Amino acid sequence: MTLLAANEHFARAPEWTWYILFYFFLAGLSGGTYVLASLLRLGGNPADEPAARTGFYVAFPALLICPILLTLDLGQPLRFWHMLVNTTPGELAPVFRYWSPMSVGAWGLVVFGIFVTGSFLDTLVRDRTHERGRLIPNFAAKLWNLLGAIAGLFIAGYTGVLLAVSNQPIWSDTWVLGAVFLASGLSGSAALLGWLVHRRPAARASMRAFERLERFFLVLEIVLIVAFVLLLIQPGVLKAAFAFPWLILWIVAFVSFLPGLFGATSSRRTVSADGSVSVREARAVGWVSLLVLVGVLALRAAIIFSAQ
Amino acid sequence: MVEITPGQSYGFFTDTSVCIGCKACEVACKEWNELDGNEPVFGDGYDNTGQLDAQNWRHVQFHDNVPDETLTAGQGKAWLMMSDVCKHCTHASCMEVCPTDAIIKTEFDTVYIQPNVCNGCRDCIAACPYGVIEMDKKKNVAQKCTLCYDRLQNSMEPACAKACPTQSIQFGPVKELKLTAVKRVNDLHAQGVTEAQLYGADDSVYGGLNAFFLLMDKPEVYGLPNAENAVLPSRNNARGYLATLVTAAVAVVGGLIALRRRREPPPAEVIPAPATVTEPVGGAS
Numbered sequence: 239m240t241l242l243a244a245n246e247h248f249a250r251a252p253e254w255t256w257y258i259l260f261y262f263f264l265a266g267l268s269g270g271t272y273v274l275a276s277l278l279r280l281g282g283n284p285a286d287e288p289a290a291r292t293g294f295y296v297a298f299p300a301l302l303i304c305p306i307l308l309t310l311d312l313g314q315p316l317r318f319w320h321m322l323v324n325t326t327p328g329e330l331a332p333v334f335r336y337w338s339p340m341s342v343g344a345w346g347l348v349v350f351g352i353f354v355t356g357s358f359l360d361t362l363v364r365d366r367t368h369e370r371g372r373l374i375p376n377f378a379a380k381l382w383n384l385l386g387a388i389a390g391l392f393i394a395g396y397t398g399v400l401l402a403v404s405n406q407p408i409w410s411d412t413w414v415l416g417a418v419f420l421a422s423g424l425s426g427s428a429a430l431l432g433w434l435v436h437r438r439p440a441a442r443a444s445m446r447a448f449e450r451l452e453r454f455f456l457v458l459e460i461v462l463i464v465a466f467v468l469l470l471i472q473p474g475v476l477k478a479a480f481a482f483p484w485l486i487l488w489i490v491a492f493v494s495f496l497p498g499l500f501g502a503t504s505s506r507r508t509v510s511a512d513g514s515v516s517v518r519e520a521r522a523v524g525w526v527s528l529l530v531l532v533g534v535l536a537l538r539a540a541i542i543f544s545a546q
Numbered sequence: 547m548v549e550i551t552p553g554q555s556y557g558f559f560t561d562t563s564v565c566i567g568c569k570a571c572e573v574a575c576k577e578w579n580e581l582d583g584n585e586p587v588f589g590d591g592y593d594n595t596g597q598l599d600a601q602n603w604r605h606v607q608f609h610d611n612v613p614d615e616t617l618t619a620g621q622g623k624a625w626l627m628m629s630d631v632c633k634h635c636t637h638a639s640c641m642e643v644c645p646t647d648a649i650i651k652t653e654f655d656t657v658y659i660q661p662n663v664c665n666g667c668r669d670c671i672a673a674c675p676y677g678v679i680e681m682d683k684k685k686n687v688a689q690k691c692t693l694c695y696d697r698l699q700n701s702m703e704p705a706c707a708k709a710c711p712t713q714s715i716q717f718g719p720v721k722e723l724k725l726t727a728v729k730r731v732n733d734l735h736a737q738g739v740t741e742a743q744l745y746g747a748d749d750s751v752y753g754g755l756n757a758f759f760l761l762m763d764k765p766e767v768y769g770l771p772n773a774e775n776a777v778l779p780s781r782n783n784a785r786g787y788l789a790t791l792v793t794a795a796v797a798v799v800g801g802l803i804a805l806r807r808r809r810e811p812p813p814a815e816v817i818p819a820p821a822t823v824t825e826p827v828g829g830a831s
Contacts, residue, residue, distance in 0.1 A: 248769045250599075250677040252668040274801070281802040313666015313686035320646040320665040333647050337780055340669050341645035391794040399786035403779045404672040405639055413782045416790035424797055450804040458797060 249405040251546035257311035261304055262397045262538045266423025267430060267531075268300035269394030272354060274427050274451065276387035278444060280380060289435045289444030291361045296430065297390070298358035301351060308347075322348070339400040343393075350393045353386030395420030401541070408479050408545035412469040414462055415541065421459035426534035428452035429498065433527035437520065452498045452530075460495065463537075479544045487540035494533020497526045548718070550701045555655035556693070557756030558707060558715055559723040560629055561730060562768075563742060565714040567592060567606050567627040574709035575604045578694065591625070598630055599680035603691035604706050605630045609767060628759065628768050629706070629715055632657065632678045632691035633746060636753030639779050640670035640679060648688075655720070656693040656756060664688050673779045675771050693757070720756055731760055751776040 275293025278286040309318040317325075321344035324333035335341040360373040360382075374382050398415030409415065432448035435441035470476040480488060550556065572595060576583055581601050586594040591608035598605045609626035634656045641649040641657060648663035649670060659670075659679070664687040671679050671688060682689040694704035702708075707717035716723060727747050734742035745765050746755030750773040765772045 248677045248771060249673070249675055250671050250680060252672040253681070254668065254672075273798075277798070277801050277805065281805050286805075311667075313668070313681055313688075314664070317646075317665035320648070320663060321667075324647045325663050326647055326650065326660060329647075333645070335645060335647070337783060338643050338645045338669070339783070339786075340643065340667060344645060387798075391790075391797075395790040395794065396787075399782070399790060400669075401672075402782040402786045403643060404669070405675040405777070405779055406672045409672070410779065410782060413785040414789050416786050417793035420790055420793050421797065424801075446808045447805055450808050451801055454800050454804050455797065458793065458800070462793065 249407070251406070252404075253546065254311070254542060255546075257307045259535070259539055259542055261307040261311070262419065262542070263535050264300045264304050264307070265397055266394045266419055266534060266538075267427055268297045268304065268354065269350070269390035269392070269420075270423035270425075270427025271300065271431060272297040272350075272357070272390035273387045273394070273424065274431055274448075275357075276383040276390070277451075278447065279383055280387075282444070282447065285443035286447065288438065288441035289431065289447070291365065292434050292438060292441055293427075293431055294354075294357040294361045296427075296434065297354045301347075301354045301393075305347060305351075339396055339403050343396050343400060346389065346392050346396060350386070350389040353382065353389050356382060357386060391420065394423035401545075406545050407473075408470065408475050408541070411473040411475050412466050414465045414469065418459065418462045418466055418541075419538070421455055421462050422534050422537050425452055425455035425459050425498065426531050428455055429527045429530035433523055436523050456495050456498045479540075481544065484540045484544040487536040487543075490536040491533045491540065494529045494531075494536070498530060548701065548703045550654070550698050550703075552653035555720040555756060556698065556718065557634055557656070557720045557723060557758070558631060558693075558704070558717055559727050559758060559760070560631070561714050561716070561727075561760045562626065562628040562762055563730075563734060563739070563760060564712045565606070565627040565629055566712055567608060567625070568711060569595070569606050570709040570711060571604045571629045571706035571715055572602065572606060574705040575691075576601075578697070578705035579603060579692070598632070598676070598678050598690075600682040600689040601680075603631065603689075607768060609763075611763070626762055626767065628761070629710075630676075630768070631706070631757050632693070633676055633752070633758070634691075634693055634756035635751075636749070636756070637778060638752070639673040639675055643669045643673040643779050645669060652695055652698075654693070654695075654698050656695065656698075658692055658695050659688055659690060661685060661687050661689070675776065677769070720754075723758075727758065727760060734760075745770060752778070 271293045275290040275297065278290040278293065282290070309315045312318060321341065322332060324331050333341065334345055356374060363371050363373050395416040398417065398419035401409040402413050402415045404410050428448050428451040432445065432452060435444050435448060467476065470479055575581065581603065583601050584596070584599070587596040588594055591610055593606065593608040595602050595605050607628045607630055611626050612624045638649070638657045641651070645667060646663055646665055648660045650658055650660060652658045666681060666686050666688065668681060668688065671681070679688050679690045681687070694702070697704055703717045707715045716726065724747050727744055731742050731744055741762055743761050744758065745751065745761050746758035748754060761768060
């Protein structure tokens with residue numbers, strides 16, 4: 239347990255490790271898949287609806303694990319509700335501190351959870367009743383998705399702001415971490431959904447959409463990582479951020495960008511005339527998507543661990 | 547007995563020029579607060595405590611300042627010693643990020659972690675620029691110096707100040723302590739000890755520290771951020787969210803454009819069914 243002394247910071251490491259790493263990963267994917275599903279429903283065409291539903295199905299279980307990870311990470315897990323309620327004697331009331339990203343994030347998870355659960359159940363009801371029933375009435379459905387997508391964008395990105403709002407070297411030396419995590423969550427979600435729609439014949443009409451989206455989000459992510467690197471130069475912590483063994487994680491992250499950037503995924507996502515996909519191609523797409531997700535995880539691991 | 551009045555600011559003035567490194571403060575603190583302490587660590591010098599943490603709310607730092615040229619006299623500067631402690635900042639980084647309101651300002655204007663409210667999220671640990679706070683492994687909550695909150699409530703001065711044999715640690719109303727500190731530093735300057743300087747007595751560091759110091763070298767030597775680097779975590783709040791917001795806007799607009807511009811796969815990319823064994827992948831619609 240050493241104190242880090244770079245750029246005149248003398249903060250102790252908070253020992254945020256595996257639970258937090260996987261929370262950041264799943265928050266990015268849950269928020270990202272919900273946003274992409276909403277984009278397809280609100281900005282796509284009717285043929286994108288099966289793919290949108292795939293997104294709503296994925297966002298729910300990914301989010302379900304998040305509060306469990308966060309609770310397990312606490313020193314006093316049974317006090318998880320203290321994030322929402324002030325238990326100071328004589329001051330029992332909801333606690334919301336807008337200047338504390340952790341407080342805002344706790345409430346954000348509650349709000350996003352409502353939207354994700356609603357969309358998941360609505361999708362389930364629609365699919366099970368063959369469109370005869372729905373949980374969210376038609377007139378409110380678009381507004382529901384829009385508000386849910388805003389919450390999803392927040393959940394996918396605020397984790398980076400949470401790290402930056404500290405006095406920890408590397409994290410606090412930059413203010414683009416929220417943006418980096420958001421772009422990374424979106425690119426990972428596009429890769430994940432791209433793979434899932436590839437396996438779901440009714441949703442294959444959206445395959446091209448996910449390829450384009452993934453490539454666009456990857457470019458955005460790379461631009462933001464460059465900004466992150468530039469911001470670390472002046473405080474003199476660049477070396478610490480990219481030191482061994484974290485360099486390996488960075489390399490994994492960059493390698494994971496390559497298939498999406500250079501069209502390796504799209505060249506493999508081919509469908510035969512009869513609508514079937516060869517086993518070999520299905521596996522190849524699966525491996526490429528897995529590589530992208532490993533990259534999303536590696537990026538977060540490099541940032542979380544290098545500062546501690 | 548010191549008269550201690552709620553509503554007034556209390557703190558420490560630690561004069562490192564008279565610290566002899568006896569560690570009586572550390573012992574008194576552990577005794578009163580029932581801290582078990584850690585296994586001793588042995589490094590350079592006479593410091594076997596190591597650092598401030600959940601078990602060490604006072605830590606006497608030893609900095610080897612022996613001149614390289616042995617022909618010159620040390621002039622009492624061979625070792626720099628400082629009894630370090632939570633600074634009870636006016637603008638406290640730990641308090642700023644705490645999501646549960648566990649960290650409060652007491653009626654004595656000190657910073658206190660309520661052990662029954664803290665849930666051990668450790669955000670305060672990442673925020674404290676002095677490395678003061680640590681998780682207590684037994685209580686599983688964040689812990690640090692309370693400035694002997696329980697003693698203050700009973701009109702007793704903190705244990706460390708009570709035990710200090712050289713009055714290096716002085717306790718009292720912050721206003722009075724500042725007057726004492728200014729007089730002391732002026733006296734030292736008059737004696738030719740020009741390196742003596744106050745740290746945290748004015749508002750240049752976190753709006754002023756209730757536990758401030760007279761140092762015999764630059765703050766960085768003692769592991770203290772100088773005024774330029776004494777920054778609050780919230781400096782990244784607005785710009786962090788703004789960068790995320792701009793990225794979100796770019797992502798949504800770009801995503802919509804990408805959806806609109808996509809084209810159907812050209813016929814050349816729809817390949818005939820391969821001769822190899824194929825299977826329909828997935829079944830759900």
